[in-house]
Amino acid sequence: MSRKPVPLPPPKERRRLREARSLSQEDVAARVGVTRETVRSWETGRTDPRGRKRDAYAAFLVAIAREPAPPAEASGAPEPPGAAPDRPAPGPPGPARGDGAGPPPRHRPGAGRPARGPKASAQRSTKPPLAGQVRHSHAPPPGGTSPLNAIAQPAALLNPFGRRHAADGSLVTAERAAGLSADQAFDRLYGHSAPALVRQTYLLTGRRTLAQESVERAFHQAWQRWPEVAVDRDPAGWVRAAAYEYAMAPWHRFRPALRRPDPPPASPEDHALLDTLMSLPPMHRRTLLLYDGVGLDLPETAAETEASTPAAAYRLLRARRSVAERLPVLADPDALHQGLDRLARGEKLQPPRVAEVRSGCERRTRFWTRTAIAFTVLILGATALTLRTAPTAYEPPEAPPETVRGVPPRMGPGPLTDERLALRDLLREAPRTGPHRTHPELR
Known part of the structure; x- marks a missing residue:
């Protein structure tokens, strides 16, 4: 009887747990007894x-998950007024700090991540704005929740179950606790994250139809794989990654x-910003x-883009520099966020x-299921017909007659x-002995 494998969190959650405890991949490899490449x-x-x-x-992940939270600096709590800002790490030469284009500091795992719970939004908004630093916050516009970072908010507006929906980070426990069915849970997730995700995808592609199609396809995948999405730590992030990949x-x-x-946006500022975004590498x-639109921190951005944290940081710097060169008014990160928010709201x-x-x-699933069944039946029918009509023994073919030339007589x-x-x-009738045998003559 085979043993059931031990359940493990998703790969992004494994990386988050390690970085939240300021552990490197070498530390994990030494604890588990494997190489660094294996942990990666x-x-x-x-x-x-x-x-x-x-x-x-699995035992190692459970152990670090049960450890007490890091100090206030790593948990995202606001720094005291006299606290010194982060010291930036050496990077490539560029504009001076303060213009949003300087190199970001070396990121400490877990720094800038909002605290979990009802006070997460308040702690997130008290961080100072980004001026060459890693983490910043964007105040919501006067009209209410931003259409860009609404999908990244840890409050109930994004996820009806919140980021503290269950001890094991799964939506299944929260659904059962709230008495919701799978349809109701999916409907609530769609209602709170789909409008913001459509605007985000439009800023990513610059095409309205493609943005709507990408979001619809992403939620199709989420509904098809709902058991996997339900146990994910961030279901809205799962859908966002699927929509971005399709777009x-x-x-x-x-x-x-x-x-x-x-057709471009009506406002000239929005038109210029959209053209600048489309000129950037994907x-x-x-x-x-x-980072600047949705509001994810650097490790989460790197994990979603499947890159290392330094690579994500320098991609961000190059993108900011390109935007600042074409639109100097958006050199400040807060101004850039407001411009993205205004473009999305328009x-x-x-x-x-x-x-x-x-x-x-469900119609798409039924269609492809029936297509697969029909194709399988067609293959089986063709195979059966071939077996029925094929000869059971080898019959050598008869070559047509041909005139052979050059054969000696x-x-x-x-x-x-x-x-x-x-x-x-005469010889046959004559006796076998006698002189006429040697010299026969015809008479």
Whole structure:
């Protein structure tokens, strides 16, 4: 009887737990008894541990998850007024600090992450604005919650279950505790995250139809894989990553409907900002949107873009420099966030209704299921027909007759003459002895 494998958190959660305790991959490798490359492959999701290594790794993650939280500096609490700012790490030469284009400081794992609980929003908003530093906050606009960072808020507006929905970080426990079915939980997640996600995807692609289609496809995947999404630590982040991946797929350039650009925004400032965003490389644009638009911190941005933290930091710096060169008024990170927020609010993009998304997902699933069944039946029928009509023994083919040229004439005695035939008959009738055997004569 095989033993059931020990459950493990998702790869992003493994990396977050390690960085929240200021541990390096070498430390984890030494604790578990593996190499650093093995730990890296576990955290990126390329491989999963097995056997005793899986048990040791799961016990290690449980141990660091139960450890007390780091000091206030690492938990995202506001620093005292006299606290010294973070010291930036050496980086490539660039503009002086204060213009939002200098190199970010060396990020301490867990720094800038908002505290969990009802006071998370208040602690997040008390951090000083970014001026060459890693973490900053963006005050919501007067109209209410920002359409960009609404999907990154840890409050109930984003996730009806909150970030403290269960001790094990799963939505299944929260659904059962709240008495919600899977349909109701999906509907609440869609209602709170889809509108903001459509605007984010529009800023990522610059196309309204593609943004709506990407969000719809992402929620299709979420509904198809709802058991996996329900146990994820951040279900809205799961859907956001799926929508971004679909929106940034390179094969969209071959679609005839997307060859013509969409009408630009009405405001000249928004038009210039959108053109600047579209001029950035795709990964730089995504990093800038996640950090300065959505409001994720640097480790979460690096994990979602599948890059290291230093690589994400320098992508962010290059994107900010490009924006500051073309639009100097947006050199400040807070001004850039406000510009992104204004551009997102100017687009009246509405996702389809949640009932249509779920029904469309189910129709698509039924269609592909029936197509797979029909294709399988077709293959089986063709195989059966081949077996029925195929010969059971080898039948060599008969070659057509051909004239062979260049063959030498037949050598040997030809046909006997009448004289020789008579002599042969005489010899056969005569006795076997006597002189006439040696000298036969015809009479």
